[in-house]
Amino acid sequence: MTSVSHDPHPMASPSEVVPTRTAGIGSVLTWTVAVLACLWLALCTAVGPLYWKDSSIARFSWLNGFYGVVSFAIYLGIVMLLVRHGRGAGRSRRRRHDTDAAPSGVRRLAVRIATRTAGWRRVLSRAVIHGSDAGWKIMLVLLIGWMWIPLTLVSAFGADVFSQFKEFSWAWNQWTGVQQPYIGFFSFVPMDIYPTAHYLWPAHATYLTDQHNIVLTVLYGATGTVSRFLTGGNDWGLAALSLAQLVFAAFCCASTANRFLNSPWLGRRHAWGAETRHPGRPERGPATSPVDFSRPERGMSFRPTTAIRVWTRTIPRTPSPDFAGSGMRVLLLVFFLTCPLVVFSTISLTKSPVFAFAFVWWFGIGYEMRRTAFSPHDEHATRDAASRGGHPRSMRRSSLVGLAVSGVVMLISAKYAWYIILITAVTVVLSDRRRWRAILVSMVLPALLVHGGIALLISQGLIINGDPIESRGVQLQQIARIAQRNPDAIPQKARTEMAPIFNLDQMAEAYTPYDADPVKSSGIQSKKVSYRWRSVTRDDLSRFNDAWLRIVLSDPVTAIDAFLAKSFGYFNVCDHPYVAMDYYVDNDYVRNSTDWIGHWNSAGRSSIVGFARQWSDIPVLGWVTHGNLYVTLTLLVGAAEVVLRRWRSLAWHIPLLALMGVMIMAPANDFERHMLPVVFVALFLALQFHRESRGSGTAAIERRHAKER
Structure with missing residues (x-):
């Protein structure tokens, strides 16, 4: 007989060594990116005490170094925990431990309390889910929850809106025959308030500029003109603009929340109604009941045929982890209804909130496009499964239209939206080439039309370009x-x-x-x-x-x-905002440049702003009202996604990194209105990361079990 030797450590073939070496290099590179992100955050934290005192980095001391080392360890630790969670490490071990371990006294008490309160929790969960299982319901909740804002504060604004009113009124006077030549230094024309180099001015006089985005300038200015014509003042026009913005904000937030909470592209099964099972009627089959009313994605369980009454509600056809439970729904709604950054932005008449709410809408449609990249059976595919390909589900026509419209609103409210949309279009096409037609029609063409149209108006001398x-x-x-x-x-x-x-x-x-x-x-x-x-x-x-x-x-x-x-303040969670969103609610323009808005509920306005500022000043607890907390967490989640190589998700998250670049280039440090887009989508980003991690962990456990079998 021929003996066969079994080498306990066989030499790997070249074809096996190369992928391993490549994977090792890739891991080093991705972790390098994560470490650099943590180093940047640690640097911004360490130098904070220096620049609060208007000092210099040349006076960087051991104490600043200590701040930097501790913050770096915290940030890197958070990234490592996110990566561990993303890979599903330890999940099966925890489940096995939970199953095998004998219940402790504390644990038995917890089980007893949970059992006795299960009925109430089930009712509350069903109520929360039923009240937020459609976009219109979420929008209604937001509108009701925000109703106090226009009733008590009416409107919020600063100098910009009055500059836009003046700019449009000068142009209107010119169009109607009241010629106003450019005049002296101490009586500024609009393009001298925010200086625009005179070499940019056309040969013939015009008073419209693209300084604050020409479309918003015309919209705001026209509303102010109509208000003055009908009422003799700007106040009713300001109130109407703020109310319209609040409704738009509710729509955008509800639209994206519906996509993240309910996955509307998966379709529906049952409507709310009653179903009765009778004993002794085997032809009707066994009775079914949800495994957990608060977690419908867990599906239905079969029970003996007894007389019961089961209430079902609208749930996806295929049980989907994308259908959120009541806890996440409550968290999202509480954030949007109570966070001062959101509340004050709903009525603040400056370009950043308009862009931010449109970005929320746009970001939600991007999530839908990401989740429909594969068939339902591949919804939570790992990289290995994704590499085998799959046919993308068709995007809903309403979503494609929404992607175009939200992009247009972004373009008319912020000039840098042009770069963000194009960068995203390129990265999405590279990650999902089969969607290039949808990207071209719903993203690139609207951007070209809007940007090109404004450029044409500038070239024709009808408006003045921004400096x-x-x-x-x-x-x-x-x-x-x-x-x-x-x-x-x-x-x-x-x-x-x-x-x-x-x-x-x-x-x-x-x-x-x-x-x-x-x-x-x-x-x-x-x-x-x-x-x-x-x-x-x-x-x-x-x-x-x-x-x-x-x-x-x-x-x-x-x-x-x-x-x-x-x-540094944009990336230092300990830094207080240079200009918070409450500034627009209570300032000299609101109090002294209005007919009645500044006097409407004046004491209440001061109390609301005072409460927001007191909350902001509370150590740690006040961080949730600061934009830089959400910027920091977003950067850490992005670093974890790089390490996990979730390239398709990163393609839609690149705009968040681009927005951080906009913050750095912005005129002021820790100016909260520049952080609003990142703030508004931070919880959605965290939810997406958790879902993809849960899917990856489940796939890893299944592969491990398959190998054991």
Whole structure:
């Protein structure tokens, strides 16, 4: 007989070694990205105490290092826990332990309490689910829950809406024959309040600009004009705009909540009704009852044929983990109904809330597109299963229309939406190439039409383009800080190149670490004219980057200070907002620039804002009212998704990273209205991560059991 040797450690074939080595390199790269994200968050936490005192990173001490090390350990630990949860590690072990372990006294007490309260919990769960199993029901809950906002606060706004009113009224006077020539320095025309370089102005006079997005300017301005014509003031127009925005916010949040909670694309089975099983009638089959009324995705159980009465409700045809239980529904509704960031945004007339609510709608449709990428049997497929392919389910026509409309609203409310939509379109097509037609029709074409239409109006001289200096906040802060703290370091050549564009002395005087608006001469009161917008030319601005680089290289430490001081608050959960959303509810414009809104429930307005600020000031508990908490958690979840290589989900989450870049480039640090899109979708992102983790864990357990068998 021929003996066969069994090598306990056989050498792997080359075909087996290469994938393992590639997987190892990929794991290193993905973890490197996660570590870098944690290092950035730790740095922003560590330098916070320095910039709260207007100090410098040059004074970084051991205490700051301690803050950085501790925060890095916390953030990396959170990522590791998320990755562990995402891989389903320990889940089967916990289940086995729960099954085999003898019940302890505490555990027996918990079981007894749960048993005795099961009836009440079942009733409450059924009520919560029944009250939120459709989009219109969720919208109705939000509208009822938000009804107090327009009744007590009416409207919220700042300087921007009055600038838009003025801009439109000047244009209206011009259209109706009341010519108003550009006038002197102390009576600013609209494009001088937020300075727009005069070289951008057309040859013939026009008063409409794209500074605050031309469509919103026309909408707000026209509403204000009608209000003044009918009532003699702006107040009723402001109230109407805020009410319309609140209804739009309710629709957007309800639409996305319905997609995440109810998976409406899966179809429905039963409507609410009664079903009776009688004993002794075997031809009717055994009686069925839900395994858990609060968790319908667990399906139905068979019971002996006894006389019972079973109430069923609308549930998916196929039991789906995408159908949320009552706990998640309550959490989401409580967040949207009570968080000051959401509540105050519903009526705040500034472009950021409009963009943010439209983004919520858009993000929810993206979730539906992600979940319908495979057939229902592959809904929670792992990467191995996904690599085998699958036919995408058809997107509902209403969802494709909603994707286009929400994108258009984003485009008309924020100019950077153009970049976000295009970046997302590219990443989604790369991750799901079979959807390229839907992406082209519902995302790319609307973006091209809106962006191209506005560009055409600008080229025809009908409106004035926004000044590109608005996007150079970081550079302006670096130049201004060096001019203020170390002016002798600035090279003479840089001074010469900068002279036609900015007055360096005025920049130094106007510099504030948190806000770049004074440096670029925005506003009208006590204005430092550092930006020479009246005389600067396109050729002058072409030398700006060269001068900026020379100045930064002359004092890189101060330049780093300027960058961090303007951006660290967005990623430091301990930092209080520079401008919170409650500012728009109670300020001088609301109180002194209105006929009756400022006097309507004046004491109540102050009490509401005071309560929100007191809540915000509570250590740790107040963090839930700060936008930077949700930005930080979103970045950590994104890092975990990179490690888990959930590329299809990341394709729809890339916009969140792009929005963080917008925050850094924004004029002010920790300005809450710039964080609203991330805040509004943070819980939905967490829910999606949990569901995909549950699906991955289940698949891993099934593979393990198959190997054991």
